[in-house]
Amino acid sequence: QVQLVESGGGLVQVGGSLRLSCSASGFTFSRYDMRWYRQTPGKERELVAGISVGATTNYADSVKGRFTISRDNAKNTVYLQMNSLKPEDTAVYYCNAVWITANYWGQGTQVTVSS
Secondary structure (H helix, E strand, O other): OOOOEEEOOOEOOOOOOOOEEEEEEEOOOHOEEEEEEEOOOOOOOEEEEOOOOOOOEOOOOOOOOOOEEEEEOOOOOEEEEEEOOHHOOEEEEEEEEEOEEEEEEOOEEEEEEOO
């Protein structure tokens, strides 16, 4: 059974940091490109960061220099280190795994940045 389980969300003040984790099971994690998306009510889900099988990373312009995505294939886990958080980073953050036609999603974790 495929599972992606996010953790690490919560309430943080402006300028603070959080590290999200996404633990994967039920598929060969190392074969999959991994991504973090976020969504706020009434808006489309947006890509925040991605990391390929070869560890190439990409970021949304809005988070460049503040967020870092990484993966640990031995632990089947992808991380999102979020620094210098802003109120506009408030959203539900989702983990996504992609390989050819396979596309899996986690249930999401809420991040709230308070001013």
